[in-house]
Amino acid sequence: MSRAAYDAIIVGAGIVGAACADEFARRGMRVVVVDREIVGSGATAAGMGHIVVMDDSEAQFALTRYSQQLWQALKRELPDDVEYEQCGTIWVAADEEEMVEVRRKREYYAARGVPTEVLDSQGLKQLEPNLRSGVAGGLRVPEDAVLYPPCAARFLIERAEKRGAELRLGASIVEIGEGRARLSDGSEITAGIIVNAAGTWAPEITSGLEIKKRKGHLLITDRYPGFLRHQLVELGYLKSAHSVSSDSVAFNVQPRRTGQILIGSSRQYGAEHKDVDHNMLARMLQRAAEYMPALGRMSAVRVWTGFRAATPDKLPLIGPWPGDRSVFLATGHEGLGITTSLGTARILADQISGSKSEIPIEPYLPSRTMKGIRPCLAR
């Protein structure tokens, strides 16, 4: 009986696939990463690159916090072009009603060891003078960070390669299962395990996956050093991310090291083409200008779109796929792919090697989506 060529094939060289490659290689597995384009070219190329703790659910909190701490531990090794900056996030409360939410979040995070600071209107104005006056306050989360995702993905892949991992770019996988991946040219790669980290394309090679594309728009300005210090997100962002069916925008800006401002965010279901939708863009920019009027006169250099991989319960799929013993999933991260990539890789590698994870893994198991089927863990 011939030995499989690799221990694991990772489909997709985005941030999640790259993190998996890095972790698997670290644990001594023989890995090959396959992508039909280049490293970090999907949602990884399009996103804002934030590393942010979220408390939408206990499971989301656990994974984002775990993963954020892994990024913090890694930061000193990240090269310059990854542009890791621990600028922190401020959740902005427009009015007193939202300040109630600020205090709730503060308590939630305090109980779980996440440092935060409640800001009143004055305090917020001092930290971010370009927010419009009249904003009620906010919650500052100092351990959140931002980075430039394609270079982060490349760093992780290169680290994996140093430990013997292989990278095949420009290779399109059309089918996976039963310990093999078949490419569009007819050739096959064999492995004990195949990890589907193909993001919005994951359903193409694992049928039955409930992943929908959630389109987003982003804009980047020319350089305005000192204009913005923290990532700013309106508390309404949560309402936007919550909705499973409608189009929405939310105020979300982020500083880049050069002083450029990234402006987001938007979410649409059912939009399949990647063209810039100028009505969504306009709505998004109007929303942003409501919070920071001075954005209006800024020079917009580029606008682009991307697709987030969204699952029905808003949690990623991390673990064995019940439909095939050799297939594992690491996908469906919606807007938290960068944040949770490192944590995803760890808990997936734990499952494969049979070790206990630092956080509960049940909420992310793919089997949760298929009632009555027991999870089938690695041999």
Place this chain on the structure above:
Amino acid sequence: MPSQVTVKVNGTPVTVNAGATVAIAIAIAGQACRASVTGEPRGPLCGMGICFECRAVVNGERHCRSCQTLCEPGMEVETEK
């Protein structure tokens, strides 16, 4: 119409012929228009508004292409850091 215009470049008055661009005033003042992301001094390259190397602050507004901006009396020009 006056045949000369006086603007300020980084606080120093510079007089140019009417119709001259801000890039000219900056050049006459012996300054570079801006510093690049790694701190190199930069000035106009294309002279026609497409390279964005000549960006300067004009009356408080950043990123004006100085080669495409005509000098007006009393204009305050600052080079971009």
Place this chain on the structure above:
Amino acid sequence: MSEGCQQRFDVLVIGGGPAGMAAAACAAESGAHVGIVDDNATLGGQIWRGRSQHETTEEAARWHTRLQAAGVTQLCGARVFHQLEAGVLLAEGANNLYELSFTNLVLATGARERFLPFPGWTLPNVMGAGGLQAMVNGGLPIGDKRVVVVGTGPLLLAVAGYLRNCGAEILVICEQASWSRLVRFGGALVGWPAKVAQALQLKKDLAGIPFVANSWPLAACGRETLESVTISRKGKRENIPCDYLACGFHVVPNIELPLLLGCRISRGYVQVDELQRTTVKGLFCAGEPTSIGGVDLALVEGQVAGLVAAGREEEARKLFRDRGKAQRFARILNQTFRLRPELRSLSSAETIVCRCEDVTYSRLHRHTSWRAAKLHTRCGMGPCQGRVCGPATQFLFQWNPDSVRPPVYPARVESLALTARREPETAQWKEASDGLEGPST
């Protein structure tokens, strides 16, 4: 807050250079309601930038007169950055936003200089040849300044002549083409008596200025600004102290707007039929974006486009012969002055190729495509939107450029935010005018 300004035209012309002016004038003279849009304060484009004492200026003046007399609406200081919907373009000026509706559109967006990186090329006072000419035209004092002119093609001579007439001391003109090519070109000029006359005039203008072939720049030297240039001459390095370096390595067509509007591009140029029609109904293209051919070709193509757009196809057909002649000359020009491969190896590892993001040659050349390089180094992601580094990397690495997205030119955030005005039916939306406040800083 800037006010939107809606205008409607039978024929809208984008670009106010020779092609655009000719198209606008002809269309308007045929009775169409015509508008012309250009970024510069006055029409004329690059080649007709208010120059004096040169015969082409008379031609420029004639077209200005025709255009004005025909009642063309001139929208100067405005840049088209987006298409709102089919038949409506958005253009931004210093303090306004135009919504321009049209039945027919003539894209006469011209060309821009190609810049080739070499060590020190980012120093202030290293400029494009057309760039330095434009600056001097804009009032840059050049009297008694020492200028080195490098690059290729007749533009170098025209620029050198102009600068000298303005008082500059032209130290040398370095042409990268070989002598044998130049001699052949000279021979080919026989078929174009007007060009011969131009050439003889140039020879007079440039009397006494050293002209070398097989020569190109190796480095620009200086601390804060240019102090000297090292050129390759007869296989040897020669350092020349100077004040300005003018570099002219051809022009590349501005096809971004045609691309955005869906026109088919063939080998880097907008595909047009004999009536200057693109592959998109109602859209015409004239001048450099269809093929690099200089003023003469641009004028003919502009006239054809303007006449056809205004419904006068028969008149347009009468110009085909002139266009053919101009095309033949353009082909000879482009053949003679093709860039030689040595120019690909001028950069050192630390030479900056993308000036907006300061990306060096060594970081770029390990990538295999423009897209990969862009994503991993941010080359091309700056405000020039790849207009400088794109053609450079295409020449250096044979990378093909990306597709385009709006805005095809940097525009203010508020200009991109006003486009939602036209769809008021969703209750949650705020009106555009409510959503934006004036700048608070």
